Amino acid sequence: MGKLKTVVVKYWKVYAAALVIAVICDLIGTVKLNIGIGTLTIFPMVFATIIGGILGPDAFKLFKVPESRLGGSLVLVVLAPFMAKMGVSAGANLSKLVSVGPALILQEFGNLGTILFSLPIALFLGLKKEAIGACYSVNRDSNLGLTTDIYGPDAPETRGTFAVYIVGCVIGTVFLSILASVVASFDILHPLALGMASGIGAGSMMTAAAGTLGEIYPQYAEDILVMGGASDMLTGITGIYMGTFVGLPLTRKLYAILEPRIGRIINKEAN
Template structure:
């Protein structure tokens, strides 16, 4: 009962978002699918103290602690989609597992850009992954969320939440329009560890291939679950070490000193 105000706000946001519904928009050769989750996110921002002040700091802190519970329910729903198409998913298991190496592309692209833009240790948190919930937990455990690395991972997490669904929805529809890749492969590629991004991408694919709706949802959900599992180990064993190594190399190229030497010089 102590969260009754929070639950009432969330229920109202869900009802309004569902009433607005799903709206596909043509965008060049691609298509953006505006999903109810996007409306709920934007409406939720409007309830904060900076705007309508319907929810205060207490409600925001309580809501953040309940994210894990809601994700459990969402993943249970995805599990019901995976079951009926399990034979096809098992046949594609090697591809589902090997796709995790694609996450290292985030490191190779993100670190040089982040250092060039002037980020320091924030680069490690921001560029080691796409910064979803497991990665936020990893950085929080290793460095603390009040550290530079923590600020980096939270910055990307928030940006991904706001813009990720739009970007993934557009990217999936453009890829399906111009690339000779099977829709199943695109659905698998959409499972990067973010339920919202995966749902947006699969939603765009389903709008283009309605006869494959169940299979696309199943491949996307299975890929997303695997990304949440082995993707975390990929970050621990390869992503973070590679990020720190590249950060030192590009930091020296830009500033002429290694990060540790630069830090010692500032302290002196």
């Protein structure tokens, strides 16, 4: 209890600011914008991310770096009730999950497709071994721990993973909201398939994507959230093994093949 009191007294600004930001963003509510190719749904959490970033050490400097780091670590705490709700919803809809069980498991292999797309782009942008850590997965908490454990905290692969981790924290929810809206506007995939695709192993990003899809397909809103939550949970469980035994080895192999070729192209254009 004494330790908890010390932390609260030391970081009281973080808790006070979180309460004020939560109230402001709740008053703003959900904002829908027509962007031509679809409807962009912006949730209160996006506004909270923007306001928090403005108040951080790089802008208005209301918070110092240690206080900002504490705020980042508390994200998992505030997401815990939401993930508990996902577990309750999944249990209540167990028959639906069983009926699509193979799809939920196999969709993890779909995440590997991004390696083929992102790695060449990263190499053309001039990244070296950083591209391995940046491209082998979606790079959330478990992936950051995996890369750090394998390569060490100062390795270029770890820097690549950490860079994507930070970018995901800042703009991940906005990007997933836009992407979900755009893909849904094509009206090609079933809403439940899109709900499964929302579960990438990051609770906040899944919430943003599934929430946007729920607004677009209100008749499937609950099922989309259930599928997204189950998929997100499975990705968190299986993702670490997929990254260890498939993602990283595949990315390293492709890097060894592509880097010399793309490097020669870049050097030729530079000369």
